[in-house]
Amino acid sequence: MQNNVLILDFGSQYTQLIARRVRELNIYCEIHPYNKVPEDLSSFKAVILSGSPSSVRADDAPAPDLSNIKGKLPLLGVCYGAQYMAHNFGGEVAPSNIREYGRAKLAMIKDGEALFANIAQDTQVWMSHSDTIAALPTGGVRLASTPDVSNAAYRIDGEQTYAIQFHPEVYHTTDGKQLLENFLVHMAGVEQSWTPAAFVDTTVAELQKKIGDDKVVLGLSGGVDSTVAAILLHKAIGKNLYCIFVNNGLLRKDEFSSVLEQYKGMGLNVKGVDSSARFLDALKGLSDPEEKRKAIGNAFIEVFDDEATSITDVTYLAQGTIYPDVIESVSVNGPSVTIKSHHNVGGLPDFMKLKIVEPLRMLFKDEVRRVGKQMGIDPLLLGRHPFPGPGLAIRILGDITAEKVQILQEVDAIFIEGLRKWDLYDKVWQAGAILLPVNSVGVMGDERTYEKVVALRAVESTDGMTADWVNLPYEFLQETSNHIINRVKGVNRVVYDISSKPPATIEWE
Numbered sequence: 001m002q003n004n005v006l007i008l009d010f011g012s013q014y015t016q017l018i019a020r021r022v023r024e025l026n027i028y029c030e031i032h033p034y035n036k037v038p039e040d041l042s043s044f045k046a047v048i049l050s051g052s053p054s055s056v057r058a059d060d061a062p063a064p065d066l067s068n069i070k071g072k073l074p075l076l077g078v079c080y081g082a083q084y085m086a087h088n089f090g091g092e093v094a095p096s097n098i099r100e101y102g103r104a105k106l107a108m109i110k111d112g113e114a115l116f117a118n119i120a121q122d123t124q125v126w127m128s129h130s131d132t133i134a135a136l137p138t139g140g141v142r143l144a145s146t147p148d149v150s151n152a153a154y155r156i157d158g159e160q161t162y163a164i165q166f167h168p169e170v171y172h173t174t175d176g177k178q179l180l181e182n183f184l185v186h187m188a189g190v191e192q193s194w195t196p197a198a199f200v201d202t203t204v205a206e207l208q209k210k211i212g213d214d215k216v217v218l219g220l221s222g223g224v225d226s227t228v229a230a231i232l233l234h235k236a237i238g239k240n241l242y243c244i245f246v247n248n249g250l251l252r253k254d255e256f257s258s259v260l261e262q263y264k265g266m267g268l269n270v271k272g273v274d275s276s277a278r279f280l281d282a283l284k285g286l287s288d289p290e291e292k293r294k295a296i297g298n299a300f301i302e303v304f305d306d307e308a309t310s311i312t313d314v315t316y317l318a319q320g321t322i323y324p325d326v327i328e329s330v331s332v333n334g335p336s337v338t339i340k341s342h343h344n345v346g347g348l349p350d351f352m353k354l355k356i357v358e359p360l361r362m363l364f365k366d367e368v369r370r371v372g373k374q375m376g377i378d379p380l381l382l383g384r385h386p387f388p389g390p391g392l393a394i395r396i397l398g399d400i401t402a403e404k405v406q407i408l409q410e411v412d413a414i415f416i417e418g419l420r421k422w423d424l425y426d427k428v429w430q431a432g433a434i435l436l437p438v439n440s441v442g443v444m445g446d447e448r449t450y451e452k453v454v455a456l457r458a459v460e461s462t463d464g465m466t467a468d469w470v471n472l473p474y475e476f477l478q479e480t481s482n483h484i485i486n487r488v489k490g491v492n493r494v495v496y497d498i499s500s501k502p503p504a505t506i507e508w509e
Helices: 015-024 081-087 175-186 196-213 225-241 257-266 278-281 289-309 323-333 364-375 400-419 476-486
Strands: 003-007 029-033 044-049 075-078 094-106 124-135 140-145 153-154 160-166 215-220 243-249 270-274 316-318 355-357 429-445 447-460 491-496
Touching: 003 015, 003 323, 015 029, 029 225, 029 429, 044 175, 075 081, 081 094, 081 124, 081 153, 081 160, 153 289, 153 316, 196 225, 215 225, 215 289, 215 491, 225 243, 225 316, 225 364, 243 257, 243 289, 257 270, 270 289, 278 289, 289 316, 400 429, 400 447, 400 491, 429 491, 476 491
Parallel strands: 003 029, 003 044, 044 075, 075 160, 215 243, 215 316, 243 270, 316 355, 447 491
Antiparallel strands: 094 124, 140 153, 153 160, 429 447
16 A cells, blocks of 8 residues: 555544544555554655643653654644644643633634645634643744634644644544645645555455465354455455354344355355354353453354364465454554454464454445445445444343343344334444343233343444444334333343443443
8 A cells, every 4th residue: 555644643542533534535544553653654645643641741651753754754743743742842831721622713723824725714623632732842833723722733844744732533623624635635645546446456456466376264244344355355366265154143033044145145155154052152151241252252263273174275264354343452553442352353373373364454344335335245235234243242241041142132133123114224323232131020911020121222323433322213112112022031121222432332242
């Protein structure tokens, strides 16, 4: 990939959003930790410094080496990045008398500045900081101010170095995308060539070069990610791709048989493997969500190892890992906080001799769908809601039993079928049901019941990094609750989850 943008991550939860906004401009970018700046910068046309929860005044503040970047490549510092350059290159950062969090208006924008081309004087921006830039760095030229922050943006005279105190990556900064376009396209000259068609062509060529005539085994899940990964690999190596669709006993109701037939109809070389008993046995007695994820991951590896040994000369294991998986599991390869581990991230044990190939590793979910559309995959399949790799195991809080799985499959089927019936399915990014580890008292007929509680969850999102709950119609929730309680033995109470991400996550575990 040429004409890349390098984003240095200082631990901000907004770093991923910077990448998303850059990708929306059809520009490829990569996130690297601030303390692991690539030695070879020849493929990067511009660099962005992210925000951070840290203060530049702290003794343990993140301190990148910018000697090969500042003054040599177009550079944009965002929030912490702006303060870092002020603090370390002749300026001053001090505690702010007025902490600025949330919406603010730019009260002054210096005329004729390319960074603010086509941006109105009173544009709204999003602030999130407790320090302020008290004095600009050497050569600093003020570009913008708010009523409370004098140095809301600046540049370094004689360099292509720019800094902004606000966050252009969040939607609340109304002209954030325009500012990023000004910097990257019109000032740094980065080409807008990151398109689904370009990704397909480049990735297929790279896969052919990397894999050659070797054989690849891929675990299909029925979801969008593994499906798009399979079609990409199929385009690259054809019948040398051996797909395995595993029934882990934790799929949605009737999903194994229906999806297996769908895959065969797409021309994939696919084998169905029913390992339900193996997975349920591995999960026996486990309640901790991380232990469950690891047990499922280990079981997947064991299944793949068994199947791979039955195929002569398999060299690679392909996975549908996408960028949010990587971000949440390895903290953007650096300082961001780890939220949870993912079953398909982190490598293979020593006993398994297969190499890993992950064609979607740097894509966000919406980009995966666009790539799938480019390759002509059925829109109904591409429109399927994301489903967690560990399946219903992380939607059953507490220990896993076959009885609990069956209960949740029935509940989930009623919920999903209801969303389709009410024409709500495509208006929701992800939906599912959660079986809670509590019983509640109820009355059915004249008898007292003491049965399970289920929670319904439906969110809207772009890429899964942030999400908000969907305001489903009360009539729909009423009908769905009645159907679940009347049709699923063992459930007598239904609740609806109205938590956003953050502070919650989409899945409960």
